[in-house]
Amino acid sequence: VTGPVSHRLIFVTGKGGVGKSTVAAALAIASARSGRRTLLAEISSQTGAQHPFVPPGQIAQEVEVEPALLAMSIDADLAMEEYLQIRLGRLGGVLGSTRLFQALTMTAPGMREMQTMAKIWELAHPERPAGTGDVYDLVVVDAPATGHAIGLLRTPAMFAELARVGPVAKGSRLIGAMIADPAFTGFVAVTTAEEMAVTETLHLRDALHHDGLNLSAVVVNRLYPDRFTVSDVEQVQDLTADPADAVHSAARAAMFEHHRARLQSTQITRLRAHLAEPLVTLPFLFGDEADQCAHRLADALNDAWPVPAANAGR
Amino acid sequence: MTLASVLHGKRLVICGGPGGVGKTTSSAAVALGMAAAGARVAVITIDPAKRLANALGLHELHNDPVRVSLDRVRTNGTGVDGELWAMALDPKRTFDELIDHVAPDAERAAQIKSNRIYNELSNAISGSQEFTAVSKLFDLERAGHFDVLVLDTPPSRNALDFLHAPRRLSAFLDGRALRLLMRPTGLGMRVLARGASPVVAAVSHLSGGDVLADTSSFFRLLGEMTDDFSDRAAGVDRMLRAPTTAFLLVTSAEPHPVDETVLFGRTLVDGGLPFAGIVVNRVHEPLGRRPKASRSDVATLLAHRVSPELASRVAASAEAYQSLARSDALATARLRRAFPAEPIVTIPHLPRDVHDIDALWEIHAHLFQARAHIRASPRRTG
Numbered sequence: 052v053t054g055p056v057s058h059r060l061i062f063v064t065g066k067g068g069v070g071k072s073t074v075a076a077a078l079a080i081a082s083a084r085s086g087r088r089t090l091l092a093e094i095s096s097q098t099g100a101q102h103p104f105v106p107p108g109q110i111a112q113e114v115e116v117e118p119a120l121l122a123m124s125i126d127a128d129l130a131m132e133e134y135l136q137i138r139l140g141r142l143g144g145v146l147g148s149t150r151l152f153q154a155l156t157m158t159a160p161g162m163r164e165m166q167t168m169a170k171i172w173e174l175a176h177p178e179r180p181a182g183t184g185d186v187y188d189l190v191v192v193d194a195p196a197t198g199h200a201i202g203l204l205r206t207p208a209m210f211a212e213l214a215r216v217g218p219v220a221k222g223s224r225l226i227g228a229m230i231a232d233p234a235f236t237g238f239v240a241v242t243t244a245e246e247m248a249v250t251e252t253l254h255l256r257d258a259l260h261h262d263g264l265n266l267s268a269v270v271v272n273r274l275y276p277d278r279f280t281v282s283d284v285e286q287v288q289d290l291t292a293d294p295a296d297a298v299h300s301a302a303r304a305a306m307f308e309h310h311r312a313r314l315q316s317t318q319i320t321r322l323r324a325h326l327a328e329p330l331v332t333l334p335f336l337f338g339d340e341a342d343q344c345a346h347r348l349a350d351a352l353n354d355a356w357p358v359p360a361a362n363a364g365r
Numbered sequence: 366m367t368l369a370s371v372l373h374g375k376r377l378v379i380c381g382g383p384g385g386v387g388k389t390t391s392s393a394a395v396a397l398g399m400a401a402a403g404a405r406v407a408v409i410t411i412d413p414a415k416r417l418a419n420a421l422g423l424h425e426l427h428n429d430p431v432r433v434s435l436d437r438v439r440t441n442g443t444g445v446d447g448e449l450w451a452m453a454l455d456p457k458r459t460f461d462e463l464i465d466h467v468a469p470d471a472e473r474a475a476q477i478k479s480n481r482i483y484n485e486l487s488n489a490i491s492g493s494q495e496f497t498a499v500s501k502l503f504d505l506e507r508a509g510h511f512d513v514l515v516l517d518t519p520p521s522r523n524a525l526d527f528l529h530a531p532r533r534l535s536a537f538l539d540g541r542a543l544r545l546l547m548r549p550t551g552l553g554m555r556v557l558a559r560g561a562s563p564v565v566a567a568v569s570h571l572s573g574g575d576v577l578a579d580t581s582s583f584f585r586l587l588g589e590m591t592d593d594f595s596d597r598a599a600g601v602d603r604m605l606r607a608p609t610t611a612f613l614l615v616t617s618a619e620p621h622p623v624d625e626t627v628l629f630g631r632t633l634v635d636g637g638l639p640f641a642g643i644v645v646n647r648v649h650e651p652l653g654r655r656p657k658a659s660r661s662d663v664a665t666l667l668a669h670r671v672s673p674e675l676a677s678r679v680a681a682s683a684e685a686y687q688s689l690a691r692s693d694a695l696a697t698a699r700l701r702r703a704f705p706a707e708p709i710v711t712i713p714h715l716p717r718d719v720h721d722i723d724a725l726w727e728i729h730a731h732l733f734q735a736r737a738h739i740r741a742s743p744r745r746t747g
Contacts, residue, residue: 068385068617161485196384209485246718248385276685278678286671287679298670300653301663304686305679310716337688 058237058267060175060229062192064200065241066251070272074241074333075193077348083120084349087188091116092174094167094195094203095126113174113184121185123174127163130170133181164206165223172226175235197240197251201258204230208262230264237267244271244315244322253325266328270352271319273335275312284309366708369733371641372399375611377506377604378515378641381527381629382615383622387646389417390719391615391712392517394728396449399513400435401729403446407510409501410517411454411494420721421451428455428462428501430511438722450511454519459497460487466504467593473586482583486534494519495527496534503601528632611641616700618648618693627703642707644732645697647714649689660684 063075072093079091090113111126173181175190194200207230211223230236238259242252256266279287287309290302322330333351336344372378372395380392389410396408407430408421418424421433430450438445461478468474477483487493495518502516518527587594604610612633616626626643633640660680667676700709712731719728 066385067383068619068622072621213481213485246720276682278682283675283678286675290667290670290679293670295666296653297658297663297666301667301679301683303652305682307686307714307716308682314718335685337685 058189058235059177059187060171060190060192060236061239061267062194062200062204062236063239063241064194064197064255066243066248067196069241069243069248071196071241072193073345073348074239074270074272074352075191076345077333077352078239079120079122079189079191080117080345080349081352082189082191083117084353086119088119088185089121090174090185090187090190091120091122091193092171092190093122093124093193095124121187125167125170125174127166127170130166131162133173134166134169161206161209164203165210168203168206168226169222172229175229197255201255204259204264205262233265238264240266240269241272242269242322243273244318246318249318249322252322256326256328266326268329268331269322269326271322271330271332272348274315274319274332275308275335277309277312277316279305279309367733368395368642368644368708368710369398369402371708372611372613374609375641376513376609377502377607378513378611378613379518379527379605380516380613380615380644381518383617383625386615386617386622387712387719388615389517390725390728391613391644391646391732392515393417393421393451394725394732395613396451396513396515397435397445397722397725398729398733399515400447400449401445401733404512405448405450405510406513406515407450407452407505408515408517409452409454409498409505411456411498411519417720418453420725423451423453427452428458430505433722435722438726447512454494454498454501456494456497457487459501460493463497463500467597477583477586480583480586493534499601499605500597503597503604506604528636528638606638608639610639612638613641613644615644615646617646618696620696623696623699626700630704630707640704640707643700643704643709645693645700645709645711648693648697648711649686650711650713651690651694652683652686657687 061078063071063078065071065074075093076091079089083089095111111124111129113121113123116122171190171192173179174184175187177186179186195203207223207227211220211227214220214223240252240255242248252269259266284306287302287305291299291306293299293302319330319332331352333348336347378392378395378399380388380395382388392410393408396406400406409430410423422431430452433449433451435445435449464477464483465471465474468477498516498519502514505511505514614626614629614633616622630640630643660683663683664673664677664680667679670676671679697709697711710732712728715724715727717724719725
């Protein structure tokens, strides 16, 4: 099993609240540790909420955060300016700042997504057409949650269809071709073993299939340990009525974990029954800080999913 | 102050918050609670989980509220005086209905609905769900069939999108772009068609001629309706700011959702919108009076009852739970410091999934009967 790290570009998506960003970071860390020059690209959400891996004040720049690991936040407005400068030189910069241009373009539905996809294409491109940045062995995109990620991935096709001819149509087709190349681009779904998240993962798989794309793997995050047998549970259940406070509260905590673990195992079974793609499970981490959490998950990912050593000749 | 007292007399409850925190469940439980208090309530949701949808009687997208049967809900004798209705929003259909509503005639409506720009616009995920949700809410509010409307806001990139996206799309639709095009030259859309302005020529070159042609015909078709869009946008704004409206933020106790909730809450307060409180979902509540007992102490105590080996596994499980309970308590405390004046209600993380009316009733009991915690606010700055 080589895992999705054999790709050059990976989109990581999943239902909101499943730990998608942390798993994307863990994947990037695991890749960088194997010696690949790796970029973790987050898509600017404009919430002002700090992404755990993108250094403050360094939005839209590729910054080395660990050896071989760089991080950035893709900003659609800045990506548009860069695109215009590449195509039109200084005129592009002037044009991008006019109100009419902004009214016509950035307010148009889909335009931000298109610019984001164009920037991802540029970042993952083996020649970096913008002419400024490093070439990466792997770009991990911490994509938006499922529905928005599908919208984002469909944008190039939508623009190619709308524009038909001209530079936008041509560019959109180039981006679409990169996304559709299974040797180059992979898609990783992150889920928890909960009903809604699993349903959304299966929807994602179907939506990708519809567009001729395939999931490379599904990462099941936050699995509770399954510590107790049936006879254990009977004994622990009795302890929940124990008069001693420390005893019955510990027993109630254990029962809670047991019920959750049982529910999760039902959902894992459901995933295995409906998915042919490889399944990687990650443990629930208790009380860790976000960045430490990503490193611990990178260890777990490495164990579950051996990352091949980087090809030194590349 | 309890959630029940904060929501008393409200006609519109908007449940916002980050994705994946149980917003749909909380919205349904809020609606159930207000129905239990005697109101005729409709909850409007997008894409609910299948079993919850089934529990609410939403077997398909009707785009109109359907009555939820509460006959068999186990309420421990209190009963439900009012009515609960539920609706799963179909964004595309709502958009089409809106066009039918504002178009001067059926022919014009059909032209718009077959325009490519319109189709991309109404099918795009970003913005159109928020726009249509608010639009549907506005129509339901004006129709006046319900005492209370509860909106489960669409899953979005971030919680704030709910406020920004409809405004962006309204600005696009009400022809601000169009007016900008008209103003500098006074030549109207002919300029666009001929590519006379250098900016238009550049955009035309970059985007391909068809896009601009489709855009211009889209705006030309919309042209006569821009006043309707402006009126609606103003009406929606009044509705969201009304004293009978309440924004309820739903979050989990995890760090990222809490960050987003703090930001969303501040935006509501700064924007003068009626922020009513916060629901913290799936909280690991402390078990027992001595949650700080060490793992080995707990294991030793347990070893008097069960084998030492099982005792140590139970103790490990208890330690993991207590660490979750501690971090959840810290997150809740952070929300209380950020919003000392608003009620903050916690719902415990249940050992089972919520997908039937009985479980919703249990959630509702936590929401409405638990006294919301309000701190005296000596540190409040302003």
